[in-house]
Amino acid sequence: MIRGRVSGKLWSSRRVPSLPVGALLEIEIDTGGKLIAFDPLGCAPGEAVLVVQGSVAASYFSGVSAPIDALVIGSIDEEKKSKT
Amino acid sequence: MIRGRVSGKLWSSRRVPSLPVGALLEIEIDTGGKLIAFDPLGCAPGEAVLVVQGSVAASYFSGVSAPIDALVIGSIDEEKKSKT
Amino acid sequence: MIRGRVSGKLWSSRRVPSLPVGALLEIEIDTGGKLIAFDPLGCAPGEAVLVVQGSVAASYFSGVSAPIDALVIGSIDEEKKSKT
Amino acid sequence: MIRGRVSGKLWSSRRVPSLPVGALLEIEIDTGGKLIAFDPLGCAPGEAVLVVQGSVAASYFSGVSAPIDALVIGSIDEEKKSKT
Amino acid sequence: MIRGRVSGKLWSSRRVPSLPVGALLEIEIDTGGKLIAFDPLGCAPGEAVLVVQGSVAASYFSGVSAPIDALVIGSIDEEKKSKT
Numbered sequence: 001m002i003r004g005r006v007s008g009k010l011w012s013s014r015r016v017p018s019l020p021v022g023a024l025l026e027i028e029i030d031t032g033g034k035l036i037a038f039d040p041l042g043c044a045p046g047e048a049v050l051v052v053q054g055s056v057a058a059s060y061f062s063g064v065s066a067p068i069d070a071l072v073i074g075s076i077d078e079e080k081k082s083k084t
Numbered sequence: 085m086i087r088g089r090v091s092g093k094l095w096s097s098r099r100v101p102s103l104p105v106g107a108l109l110e111i112e113i114d115t116g117g118k119l120i121a122f123d124p125l126g127c128a129p130g131e132a133v134l135v136v137q138g139s140v141a142a143s144y145f146s147g148v149s150a151p152i153d154a155l156v157i158g159s160i161d162e163e164k165k166s167k168t
Numbered sequence: 169m170i171r172g173r174v175s176g177k178l179w180s181s182r183r184v185p186s187l188p189v190g191a192l193l194e195i196e197i198d199t200g201g202k203l204i205a206f207d208p209l210g211c212a213p214g215e216a217v218l219v220v221q222g223s224v225a226a227s228y229f230s231g232v233s234a235p236i237d238a239l240v241i242g243s244i245d246e247e248k249k250s251k252t
Numbered sequence: 253m254i255r256g257r258v259s260g261k262l263w264s265s266r267r268v269p270s271l272p273v274g275a276l277l278e279i280e281i282d283t284g285g286k287l288i289a290f291d292p293l294g295c296a297p298g299e300a301v302l303v304v305q306g307s308v309a310a311s312y313f314s315g316v317s318a319p320i321d322a323l324v325i326g327s328i329d330e331e332k333k334s335k336t
Numbered sequence: 337m338i339r340g341r342v343s344g345k346l347w348s349s350r351r352v353p354s355l356p357v358g359a360l361l362e363i364e365i366d367t368g369g370k371l372i373a374f375d376p377l378g379c380a381p382g383e384a385v386l387v388v389q390g391s392v393a394a395s396y397f398s399g400v401s402a403p404i405d406a407l408v409i410g411s412i413d414e415e416k417k418s419k420t
Contacts, residue, residue: 012158074264096242180410326348
């Protein structure tokens with residue numbers, strides 16, 4: 001997985017029907033680069049997140065074949081990390 | 085997923101039979117680089133698009149085993165984004 | 169998918185038994201780098217080709233589990249492209 | 253697989269329910285870069301580890317569909333390596 | 337697939353039980369970088385090899401779910417290549 005930070009949101013009205021309804025966030029990856037991830041958690045701009053990539057991101061959507069290759073799987077606890 | 089912009093189209097007459105009939109677009113990726121993606125939406129040159137990569141791109145083609153690893157899954161609403 | 173050009177061929181006599189018999193081409197990727205792809209089309213040196221990567225490349229070989237992660241899926245029509 | 257070294261740990265309280273309970277380690281990759289991997293072995297900070305990436309990392313979790321794309325599969329024997 | 341050359345070997349005594357028993361080789365990739373691959377062929381240091389990556393590397397191990405994402409699938413015939 002990779003760490004990143006929410007830097008934006010995007011909308012796509014004209015889309016393939018199998019794209020699940022939900023937030024598509026722009027994530028700035030900590031090690032450089034950007035990607036767009038589906039966010040089932042409702043993360044806010046600036047929030048640190050954990051993103052999974054590849055076919056396992058799609059397997060989150062059970063029963064359907066979702067064309068999703070990046071998924072926010074957690075919000076990173078920033079306070080706890082600095083204490084450790 | 086990644087953001088990109090349609091920069092061209094390509095044709096391949098001599099191809100494997102399992103390659104689906106449809107548009108093969110050249111996409112300039114926003115963070116650099118280029119790729120070729122299958123486009124089921126009929127996107128135009130210059131249009132901003134959302135592209136999914138890997139085996140989930142192939143799962144869009146139900147019932148067949150398509151050799152596709154990049155798929156345009158949406159046209160990005162550029163006006164809405166600037167308003168947000 | 170990615171665009172590339174055939175730059176060589178390689179032979180491997182000592183190989184895993186599940187590697188399919190056929191041409192293994194060295195491809196120079198248009199955006200930089202090289203890879204080795206299985207070619208079911210009989211492409212010639214210098215020919216522009218379209219290459220698919222990842223597990224979908226293996227699914228071309230139906231009924232067997234081929235250890236192939238890159239496959240030439242088409243020869244690119246170079247004349248048509250310049251006319252468009 | 254890639255070699256890396258454990259450089260930290262992270263916590264995520266707000267997470268998707270399918271994320272398995274267990275350690276999420278930050279790994280510094282030997283050839284550069286960082287990633288977050290699930291660690292079933294209890295590795296310590298500074299330990300050299302072997303990490304597998306992609307969908308096979310998720311297949312470690314049998315019976316469930318875990319959104320994991322990087323898994324620590326072994327601790328590297330550093331003494332033995334230097335002797336060889 | 338990618339071309340590389342065997343540059344070392346590693347041992348991991350503390351490992352997940354599903355990691356198959358066999359050689360784990362360090363491979364220097366021809367285009368730069370390094371990776372660790374499972375070697376079922378018994379390749380020697382300095383030998384030129386062909387490596388497959390991703391989930392198809394794991395499918396080599398039939399009947400089990402092996403956490404392997406890189407596999408040596410052939411030793412490259414270096415003399416034949418120079419003659420062609």
